[in-house]
Amino acid sequence: MATLSTPLISLPRHPNPSSPTTVNNDLRSSSHTAVIPQIEQCTNIGQLKQVHAQMLRTGLFFDPYSTSKLISACALSSFSSIDYARQMFDQIPQPNLYTWNTLIRAYASSADPVESILVFLDMLYGCSECPNKYTYPFVIKAASELRALHTGGAIHGMAIKSSLGSDIYILNSLVHFYGTCGDLGLARRVFGKTPKKDVVSWNSIITVFAQGNCPEEALELFKEMEAENVEPNDVTMVGVLSACGQKVDLEFGRWVCLYIARNRITENLTLNNAVLDMYVKCGSVEEAKILFDRMPEKDIVSWTTMLDGYAQSRNYDKAWRIFDAMPSQDIAAWNVLISSYEQSGKPKEALAVFNELQKSKSPKPDGVTLVSTLAACSQLGAIELGGQIHVYMKKQGIKMNSHLTTSLIDMYAKCGDLDKALEVFNSVERRDVFVWSAMISGFAMHGRGRDALDIFSKMLEAKVNPNAVTFTNLLCACSHAGLVDKGKMFFYQMEPVYSVVPGVKHYACMVNILGRSGNLEEAVELIEKMKTPPTASVWGALLAACGLHGSFELAEKACSHMLELDPRNHGHYVLLSNIYAKTGKWEEVSGLRKLVRDLGIKKERGCSSIEANGSVHEFLVGDNFHPLCKEIYSKLDEIAGRLKLVGYVPNKSHLLHFWEEEDMKDHALILHSEKLAIAFGLISLSPSQPIQVVKNLCVCGDCHTVAKLISKLYGRVILLRDRYRFHHFRDGHCSCNDYW
Ligand code: ZN
Ligand code: ZN
Numbered sequence: 001m002a003t004l005s006t007p008l009i010s011l012p013r014h015p016n017p018s019s020p021t022t023v024n025n026d027l028r029s030s031s032h033t034a035v036i037p038q039i040e041q042c043t044n045i046g047q048l049k050q051v052h053a054q055m056l057r058t059g060l061f062f063d064p065y066s067t068s069k070l071i072s073a074c075a076l077s078s079f080s081s082i083d084y085a086r087q088m089f090d091q092i093p094q095p096n097l098y099t100w101n102t103l104i105r106a107y108a109s110s111a112d113p114v115e116s117i118l119v120f121l122d123m124l125y126g127c128s129e130c131p132n133k134y135t136y137p138f139v140i141k142a143a144s145e146l147r148a149l150h151t152g153g154a155i156h157g158m159a160i161k162s163s164l165g166s167d168i169y170i171l172n173s174l175v176h177f178y179g180t181c182g183d184l185g186l187a188r189r190v191f192g193k194t195p196k197k198d199v200v201s202w203n204s205i206i207t208v209f210a211q212g213n214c215p216e217e218a219l220e221l222f223k224e225m226e227a228e229n230v231e232p233n234d235v236t237m238v239g240v241l242s243a244c245g246q247k248v249d250l251e252f253g254r255w256v257c258l259y260i261a262r263n264r265i266t267e268n269l270t271l272n273n274a275v276l277d278m279y280v281k282c283g284s285v286e287e288a289k290i291l292f293d294r295m296p297e298k299d300i301v302s303w304t305t306m307l308d309g310y311a312q313s314r315n316y317d318k319a320w321r322i323f324d325a326m327p328s329q330d331i332a333a334w335n336v337l338i339s340s341y342e343q344s345g346k347p348k349e350a351l352a353v354f355n356e357l358q359k360s361k362s363p364k365p366d367g368v369t370l371v372s373t374l375a376a377c378s379q380l381g382a383i384e385l386g387g388q389i390h391v392y393m394k395k396q397g398i399k400m401n402s403h404l405t406t407s408l409i410d411m412y413a414k415c416g417d418l419d420k421a422l423e424v425f426n427s428v429e430r431r432d433v434f435v436w437s438a439m440i441s442g443f444a445m446h447g448r449g450r451d452a453l454d455i456f457s458k459m460l461e462a463k464v465n466p467n468a469v470t471f472t473n474l475l476c477a478c479s480h481a482g483l484v485d486k487g488k489m490f491f492y493q494m495e496p497v498y499s500v501v502p503g504v505k506h507y508a509c510m511v512n513i514l515g516r517s518g519n520l521e522e523a524v525e526l527i528e529k530m531k532t533p534p535t536a537s538v539w540g541a542l543l544a545a546c547g548l549h550g551s552f553e554l555a556e557k558a559c560s561h562m563l564e565l566d567p568r569n570h571g572h573y574v575l576l577s578n579i580y581a582k583t584g585k586w587e588e589v590s591g592l593r594k595l596v597r598d599l600g601i602k603k604e605r606g607c608s609s610i611e612a613n614g615s616v617h618e619f620l621v622g623d624n625f626h627p628l629c630k631e632i633y634s635k636l637d638e639i640a641g642r643l644k645l646v647g648y649v650p651n652k653s654h655l656l657h658f659w660e661e662e663d664m665k666d667h668a669l670i671l672h673s674e675k676l677a678i679a680f681g682l683i684s685l686s687p688s689q690p691i692q693v694v695k696n697l698c699v700c701g702d703c704h705t706v707a708k709l710i711s712k713l714y715g716r717v718i719l720l721r722d723r724y725r726f727h728h729f730r731d732g733h734c735s736c737n738d739y740w
Contacts, residue, residue, distance in 0.1 A: 015472075016556045018264075024682065027156065031260045033067075035051065035054075035066050035068055036054055036066065037062055039051055039069050039070055039073050040102045041067075042077075044079050044399045045074070045079050045080075045081050048070070048073060048074055049084070049160070050068060050627070051070065052088065052541070054509065055067070055070065055465055060186065061091075062092070062093070063524055064092070064094070064095070064096045064099070064597075067088070067092055068095075068096055068102065068712075069655075070088065070097040071085050071088055071089055071092075072100055072102045074382075075102050075103060075106035076105065080106065082106050082107065082110050084104075085103065085106060087113070087580070087739070089103055089682070090737070093678060095126075095127070095141060096129075096264060097127060097129040097135075100119070100127050100133075100135070101138070103119050103140070103283055104119050104120050104135060104138050104139055106114050107119060107644050108139065108141040108142040108145065109141070113141075113142040113146055113400055114143035114146060114457060115146040116139055116141075116247050117139060117142050117148075117151060117207070117263070120135070120139040123135070130162055132164070133164055133167045133169055133170060134169075136155065136158075136159045136167070136169075136170045136173070136174075137170055137173040137682065139174075140152055140155055140156070140170070140173040140174060140177050140351050141177070141371050143177055144176055144177040144180040145229055146455055147181050147182075148181075148544050149178075149181040149183065152181065156177075156193060162415050163275050163607040165628075166193075166194075166195055168194065168195075168196065168198060168200075168201065169195070169202065170206075171194040171355040172198075172201050172204050173204075174190045175190050175191045175194075175201065175204040175205055175208060175232070176204045176208065178208075178416075179207070179208025179211065179212060180192060180206070180208075181214065182213050183669070183699045184209065184345065185207060187204075187205065187208045187318060188205070188435075191204070191360075192203045197228070197230065198230070198236075199230055199231065199233055199236065202221070202225040202232070202236060203232075203233070203239060204237060205221055206218050206221050206222055206239040206243075207226070207238075207242075208239065209221060209243070210239045210240070210243040210246070211239075211241040211242070213246065213419070215243035215247040215249075216243075216247065218239060218240065218242075219240065219244070219252070219483045222239075222243075229544075231263075232265065232268070233266075234265055234266055234267075235267060237256065237260055237271055238271055238274040240256055241253065241256055241271075241274040241275055241277070241278040242278070243279070244256060244281075244282065245277055245280075245281030245282060246281070247279040248281060248283070249282065249571060250282035250283070250284055250486040253275075253278045253279070253282055256278075262269050264661035269302075269322060270296075272291065272295050272297075273299070273301050273302050273305060275291055276288050276291055276292060276295075276306065278306045279291065279309070280306075280308060280312070282307035283308060283312075283313070283434075283652065285309040285313050285315070288309050289306070289309075295687050300327075300328070300332075300333075303325075303326045303327070304332050304333050304336060306322050307322045307323055307327040307333055308336045309320055309349050310322060311336050311340035312340065312545050314340075319336075320339065320579075321342075321472075322327060323337065324401075329363070330363055331364065331365065331366050331369060334357045334365075334369060334442065335351065335368045335372065336368050336370060337350075337353045338353050338354055338357075338372045338376070339354060339372040339377070340371075341724070342379070345379070347375075347376035347377070347379035347380045347382075348376075348380065348616060348618075350372065350376035351380070351693055352482070352617075353378050353517065353584050354373045354376070356367070357369070359674065365394075367401065367404055370404060370407070371404060372404050373389055373596050373666065374386060374389060374404075374407040374410070375387070375407060375410075376409060377411050378411045379414075379417060379694075380614050380694060381414065381415050381609060381611060381616075381692055381694035382611045383411075383412070383416065383417060383611060384693065384719050385410040385611075386412070390408060390424075393408040395419040396589050398559050400428060402430075402435055402505075403434075405425075405428050405435050405438075406435055406438045408424045408435045408439075409420075409421045409425055409438040409439055409442060410438050410441070412424060412442075413438070413439075413442030413443075413445060413446070414443065414694075414721065415446070416690070416719040416721065416722065416726065417690070418446055418448070418700050419702075420468045421442045422439070425438075425439045431462065431464065433464050433465065433466065433467050433469075433470060434463075434469070436455065436456075436464055436466075437466075437469045437470040439455050439468070439471060439526075440452045440455050440459075440473040440474055440477060441473040441476070442457055442727075443477060444473050444474070444476040444477035444480055445454060445476070445480070445721070445724070445726050446725070446726045446728070447481055447725060447737075448477075448481070449477045449478055449481025449483045449486075449692065449736050450480075450481070450483075451471070451556075452474065452477035452481075452704055453478075453483075453486060454523070456470070456474055457637070461495065465466045465498065466498055466500065467500060468500050468502075468503055468505075468506075468530075470508060471498075471500055471502075471506055472505045474490055474507035475487055475490060475491060476509055478490065479509055479512045479513045480724075480736070480739075481727050482516070482517060482737075484513055484514070484517045484519070485511075486738065486739065487509075487510065488510075488513070489505065491509075494506065499649075503532075504532065504534070504535050504537065504538060505537070507526065507527070507530055507534065507538050508535075508540070509538045509541075510523075510526055510543045511523045511527060511545070512544070512545065514526065514545075515541060515542055515545020515546070515548075515549075516544075516546070516548060516739070518549055520542075520545060520546070520549060520551055520554060524554070525540065526612070534561070534564045535565060536565040536569065536572070539558045539559070539561045539562040539565070540558075540562060540571070540572065540575070540661050542558040543552070543558040543559055543562065543572070543576070543579075544556055544575060546558060547579045547582065550579075550582065550583065552579065552583055555576065555579045556576075559572060559575070563593075568601055568602050568603075570596065570603045570604060570633065572603070573592055573595075573596050574603075576592060577589050577592050577593070581649060589633070604696070605620055605621065606621050606672060606673045606695065606696065606697045607619065607620055607673055607695070608673035608676065608677040608693050608694065608695045609677065609694050610680070610681050610691070610692060610694070611692065612678060612685055613684070617680060619670055619676040619677045619680070620673055620675075621673050622671040622672060623673070627678065628680065628683065628684075631683055632676055632679045632680050632683065634674070635680075635682055636669055636671070636677040639669070639710065640669050643669075643706065643713070644710055646708060646709065646713070648705070648706070649689045650670055650702060669706070670702050670703075672702075673695065674693050674695050674698060674699060674703050674707070674720060677693040678691055678693060678706075678707060678710060678718060681693065681716075681718075682714060686715065687715070690718065690719055691715040691716055691717070691718045692718075692721075693719070693720045693721070694720075694721045695721065696723060696724070697722065697723055698722050698723050699720060699722040699727065704727065704738070707720060707727065707729045707734070708729050708732050708733065711729035711730055711731060711732060711733075712731055712732035715731075717729070718730075
């Protein structure tokens with residue numbers, strides 16, 4: 001049997017007039033009545049090829065009607081082969097309009113929609129008839145697939161010129177086209193001009209708005225549709241449900257489910273999946289599960305939606321149960337688990353799932369997997385693993401896009417290797433605003449303000465417009481490097497020069513810059529000038545500055561605002577307690593401690609992680625769970641001894657006299673988690689390796705001093721990443737110049 005790749009018999013474009021197979025009119029009419037049922041009965045491509053061969057023998061292949069049917073069966077049936085259809089098409093001397101339309105239609109839904117448009121252009125010159133109402137909807141569909149706004153717009157113009165501008169099929173496809181290209185306004189205009197709107201017209205416009213992140217408008221349109229007495233169908237309801245999910249409007253979603261039942265709208269897999277998705281997005285996993293269990297048919301989308309529901313509600317036991325029960329796990333299912341763990345602050349679990357995925361050999365990680373996994377590496381400071389993923393991407397020839405580039409830069413920067421980050425940055429040709437911003441952020445967190453500013457001016461030279469993220473990173477850079485004037489300049493240029501309206505984050509950065517440099521009054525003035533009410537983060541920046549410059553009254557004011565806005569955030573109490581402690585107000589400290597205990601506020605525990613020999617080790621304050629615990633503590637004793645010799649005294653004023661410290665007063669050192677991690681690093685890493693520690697909270701003054709001393713006494717480079725920035729300790733100094 002012929003296969004798809006079998007070359008066709010080469011034929012002249014025109015039949016030989018003297019050949020006995022020349023078709024005369026009688027033969028044509030008698031034979032095509034016989035061949036049409038034959039074509040219709042074909043159930044696979046092999047049978048069609050036999051009919052094709054037979055038609056070539058009898059000369060019927062040159063009968064436009066029969067051939068059009070043959071090509072249509074070949075291009076559009078369930079066993080279609082568009083390549084074979086195209087080869088036949090190229091052999092017909094003069095394809096009729098029907099055949100041109102068939103090919104345009106088939107290509108529009110193929111993997112290669114651009115062919116549809118190319119055939120359409122050929123048709124304009126090669127077909128004696130003009131494109132008609134069966135041509136335009138499909139070539140417009142191809143333009144939608146390609147998001148080719150200009151091409152589609154030109155085709156729209158042609159349709160109007162050929163007096164087809166009010167054809168409902170064409171208008172419906174134009175609504176979909178403009179919506180897909182993101183021009184909701186034009187979609188709405190075309191819809192408005194549609195004279196007799198049918199259910200497809202309404203479905204198109206509702207779907208366009210639902211998918212264009214305008215759920216309110218989509219639901220409004222649905223109500224209009226009802227008012228116009230157009231009966232909705234299952235496709236309408238899929239659009240409406242998607243809008244409910246986006247609005248997180250469970251009540252309306254439930255009403256829609258009742259509406260579906262009341263109006264006897266045919267349930268099918270797609271509609272059930274839409275209901276499932278609505279429940280999950282609205283946070284009702286229970287209702288989703290009830291539907292899921294009674295669904296007669298489930299596909300990979302149903303399973304993945306259910307998995308996503310459990311993962312989003314952090315119910316990992318049930319998520320894993322669904323995952324294990326899935327008939328097959330595609331990469332989307334793996335991605336749900338990895339990204340959910342990563343985003344809920346469980347990077348270790350995320351990496352464990354990634355390891356499982358690699359062991360299972362199939363499916364292969366895709367871009368989404370790698371972005372989530374790199375983010376997990378960043379959180380942990382796991383540079384070895386992050387580097388391995390980079391190598392993997394190169395080996396597998398994974399195409400870099402802006403997301404992956406940004407993730408790689410961010411991973412290297414957060415894991416302390418700025419040179420590598422810069423290498424990735426320099427290796428890409430096309431840099432969008434996110435890639436540039438990631439590099440600025442990298443320099444910012446390492447306190448290299450000048451370099452960050454440099455990158456920013458290069459970005460402007462490259463004619464890339466900065467966005468809100470760029471400015472947050474830029475202001476952070478100024479703040480970490482103490483570049484007060486530059487920070488002020490950028491802040492006041494944001495709106496007039498770059499049309500980026502300063503948001504809360506920018507104000508918080510600016511308060512930080514002003515406050516830290518001692519301009520407390522100016523910082524307060526700035527807060528008073530804010531157009532939106534200041535958030536806890538803005539007051540927090542002021543409070544931190546007060547702590548630094550010892551402005552006690554202002555600190556209390558800032559703190560009362562913070563506690564009002566966010567009363568259950570333990571961090572605020574720690575900050576205030578520090579200020580009390582600094583000024584020796586011990587009674588206030590213990591009053592605050594009692595208040596926190598009474599309110600039952602849970603503290604965020606300090607946790608430091610360090611990567612050694614390919615695995616990540618985590619430490620909590622004063623913990624003794626690590627297998628090398630004994631060695632670590634004797635190392636700490638040794639450190640304490642050596643520090644004492646150089647005159648070090650634990651800095652009690654930096655202590656957070658608030659939480660756990662009193663439990664370990666007996667030890668010569670305050671046993672914050674970063675000290676344990678550094679001691680472990682001294683034991684496990686070779687002297688040439690830098691000791692890289694990631695801490696979830698801010699580093700305290702005592703740990704900062706100790707790290708500086710260790711870097712000198714032991715001749716080691718220590719990189720400590722805290723919540724906001726990096727500290728590079730080398731030879732007794734820190735890159736932050738004690739300004740953090
Ligand atoms: Zn500390
Ligand atoms: Zn530092």
